Amino acid sequence: MSRDGGVAPQSLILRNIMTELIKLQNVCKDYEMGDSIVKAICNINLVIKQGEFIAILGPSGSGKSTMMNMVGALDLTTRGDIFLRGIDIEHISESELAQIRGKDIGFVFQTFNLIPTLTALENVMLPMLFHDYPRKERFERAEKLLERVGLSHRLSHFPNELSGGERQRVAIARALANEPKIILADEPTGNLDSKTGEEIITFFSELNKEGKTIIIVTHDNEVAKKAKRIIRIKDGQIIEDKFIKEKK
């Protein structure tokens, strides 16, 4: 399915030839609050390459949610450019953007954001529906993905019949459905107890080892510890961007 999925493992080792997935160039985002304009983030320059495991860290109100919206191409900038795999997202239609986003980025949210009327299996099948996979393939892939996150016994359960940890795992399976290169998680452990949270982060590590690019937005230093690159945000600016030395 993915165009260069096959080369993912090598790209881990050869970081300097890793493909640029997301590039933010002088990005600013302002919000209007009544009469005044609030600058949520300003002059952000950032390049995210394939295979990275990034934690975007910052206290609430620091602009990290805005960062996540920008990185995930969920919103357009006030100034500056966002490139998703070399494509300037300002210059494509909303539907094209939705397709690229759905194909390249898997979202995991703090509040899980599963569709309440659909079963676990159907929730995982949904992104594939929007990308015109045949029903049989959707079904089989979703089943496999849920098995992968350890929920093969929960296929036909509705979200409200699942625990928080289970819901987040369904959400991860859903994020993986279209075989995206990037998993973008917004406070994925925020609504989970610490043990379950840790399991989820470990799972993200595993995915990263398989070649997925992981971006976690969080305020939790513990979560950030697993990451290989930490970007600290404060007052809408990047105040630190450091790579953690790998053991290998």
Add this chain to the structure above:
Amino acid sequence: MLYDFFILALNNLKRRKLRSWLTVIGIVIGIAAVVGLISIGQGLQEAVNEQFASLGADKITIMGKAGGMISPFASEISSKPLTERDIEIIREISGVEIVSGLLMKSLEAEFKGEKKNILVYGIEPEEYSEMFESVYTFYKGRALDSEDKSKIILGYNVANKDFEKKIGVGDKIKINEREFEVVGLLEKIGDPSDDSSIILNIDSLKEMIGNEEIVSMIFAKINPGADIDKVAEEIEKQMKKERDEKLNEEPKTFVVQTSEQLLEAFGNILGIVQAVLVGIAAISLFVGGVGIMNTMYTSILERTKEIGIMKAIGAKNTNILTIFLFEAGLIGLIGGVIGVSIGIGIAKATELIAMEALGTRWLKASANLSIYIGALIFAFLIGVISGTIPALRASKLKPVDALRYE
């Protein structure tokens, strides 16, 4: 693929059952009213057609006209009534086979002490039976012949319903103090005024009202192969001459109509009545459509976040649009199915009630599949059209705004 979107839409309707049903009711009422009224209207039209078919396509009817009113009762109040002289003129016109005058009068009839005002038809027995053989059938007794000056025939209701005691062949009835003997009982025709009338010899009726000349209507039957429109034209021309009316103007004191023209005139009136009724019913459909729109807006507000999620995981605007249009269309379609069923029920019930209470077979529900299918498609379209603006709005929500919505 569409099937999956359909299932998604259905799930969403099920989630808010009560609201979905309430919205559906709006459409049900409108569609039921429209279908019911159209069915009855069509039935009425068919019944009229049937009546005229039994009358025959070779008949020309001449009625009086007074002050713009055209009816069997216009002749006698007209400045120039229809008379025996007109019958003579028409008889001479080529292409005319039989001519028959009919005199109608409401008179007091008395049977075993019970008095009733009853419509009395004075006919020319031989011509009449030749002209209207199809509706001139008896379940008891016989037809009049030209010698029967003191004999009468009773409509079905006169014999069975209108008087407290049933009347049979051989019974005596007094009309305007003159005694008549019943010789025949007509079968039910289905038109209440015909079924509640008494038929007697036109000469006897003329004697009773003391006027030898005037008739209410004149019927002419044309020769086989003759052109009915030409004959009708000729009749009109000759009658105008007789009355010194201008030939190039509409006749002022009478009307000549072929069965076809009569049918057309009747059909036009029916059509207008039906259009007005269906128009009123359509207003309720419009209200139902507004109901769908309202429900869809509410539903989109409630599901803003969900729309954001779907967009975040790759839903295109058209995907969101499809889901919401399916939802709105489904509400319309379900309303349509129930509405059509109830509409058929209403039409059938009306038919039964009309038959029981009014004794008429004219109010008939006409089962026409194309109307029902049309109504279903229409209901679906109302749903889709009402849902379009809300669905467009949903599809255009920005994912980030939608996700932030609580």
